[in-house]
Amino acid sequence: MTGEGVGEGRVCYIPQILGGSTRLLAAAYQAALGGEVYAAPDSDASTDQLAAPYLNGDECYPQVVVLGDFLKVMQQERFVPERTTFVLPTSGGPCRFGQYGEHLKAVLAERNAEAVEVVSPTFDNGYLGLGWRGVRFIWWAIVMD
DSSP: OOSTTOSTTOEEEEOOTTGGGHHHHHHHHHHHHOSEEEEOOOOOHHHHHHHGGGOOSOSOHHHHHHHHHHHHHHHSTTOOGGGEEEEOOBOOSSSGGGGHHHHHHHHHHHTTOTTSEEEOOBGGGTTGGGHHHHHHHHHHHHHHO
8 A cells, every 4th residue: 555545635534443542543644645534433332233234243343343433434424435545454364353454345345335445554564555654653643642
């Protein structure tokens, strides 16, 4: 990933994986890559309800939360699929985290929202697809928390 999906005219959302520092992380992504970057909406009772139809019960709970919160974005009045990017990092190994992005893409297709771009920087290259500037800003956001 070299910033595709981020930039002029795009609205990007990142999941609330890091709790309070997610807003710092969104600001770091925005500073590094441009565009508008926001944290996904806060999780609440509707999060699980929105995600449930797209799950089989084998998923870990963080996947339920990430999916439900991105589905909340899709309910917002300002949501325009062609202008929206979901940033969902990935990694290899046995953790199911590596499948979140692919599952999200399948859900978007099922909802006829394929125009939403899913950008998945990867741990496999130390997230260098964000560029050194992006990695540095994101590191600062995590450390500042």
